[in-house]
Amino acid sequence: xxxxxxxxxxxxxxxxxxxxxxxxxxxxxxxxxxxxxxxxxxxxxxxxxxxxxxxxxxxxxxxxxxxxxxxxxxxxxxxxxxxxxxxxxxxxxxxxxxxxxxxxxxxxxxxxxxxxxxxxxxxxxxxxxxxxxxxxxxxxxxxxxxxxxxxxxxxxxxxxxxxxxxxxxxx
Numbered sequence: 001x002x003x004x005x006x007x008x009x010x011x012x013x014x015x016x017x018x019x020x021x022x023x024x025x026x027x028x029x030x031x032x033x034x035x036x037x038x039x040x041x042x043x044x045x046x047x048x049x050x051x052x053x054x055x056x057x058x059x060x061x062x063x064x065x066x067x068x069x070x071x072x073x074x075x076x077x078x079x080x081x082x083x084x085x086x087x088x089x090x091x092x093x094x095x096x097x098x099x100x101x102x103x104x105x106x107x108x109x110x111x112x113x114x115x116x117x118x119x120x121x122x123x124x125x126x127x128x129x130x131x132x133x134x135x136x137x138x139x140x141x142x143x144x145x146x147x148x149x150x151x152x153x154x155x156x157x158x159x160x161x162x163x164x165x166x167x168x169x170x171x
Contacts, residue, residue, distance in 0.1 A: 016158030020149045027145035035141045041134030045125065049116035058084035058097070058115040058126070082109050088121040099128035 010018075039047055049055060064082035081098030097113065117124045153159070 014158060016153050016156040019156060020153035020158060023152050024145055024149050027148055031141055031145050035144075038137075040137040041132070042125070042127075042129055043134060045118065046116055046127070049118055052118070054117045054121070056086040056088055056115045056121070058086035058095075058113045058124075060084055060109070060111055060113075061094070084113060084115065086115045086121075086124070088117075091121075093121060093124070095124055097124075097126045097129075 061083040081096055083094060083096050085092060085094050087093070095115075097115075099109075113126050115124045115126055
């Protein structure tokens with residue numbers, strides 16, 4: 001298919017579709033400029049914890065250290081959680097840290113990890129904690145401009161124009 005054939009095919013669509021498609025350019029520029037760089041969910045929580053100095057080093061528990069060896073051997077079974085010990089103001093804490101299996105194909109377990117908390121060191125999180133808010137936000141920033149462009153086409157009467165186009169023998 002040549003470029004002229006593509007241009008002729010595009011000319012057959014109603015003008016509302018062209019406006020909707022052209023609106024994607026500024027919508028994605030706005031999206032990239034303002035929304036994609038924004039820290040949301042886990043990234044924001046980690047940033048707040050670092051600003052407050054609420055970061056500690058956690059070391060894996062000896063009874064869970066075998067999970068690291070299993071993960072490095074590329075076995076079919078991969079551990080996504082282990083118990084870690086960390087110290088805050090002289091007090092030892094012993095917590096299990098797990099990774100969200102939807103985000104990882106291999107386990108992120110390490111010998112030493114960064115442990116974060118916002119207000120209470122007894123409610124910690126780490127770099128691989130679940131981040132459902134961040135995932136929803138990422139999906140919205142990718143698909144939001146497309147949804148807005150479709151709404152623009154429909155508000156301009158594009159739905160009726162597309163039906164008429166199809167009745168005339170279009171795609």
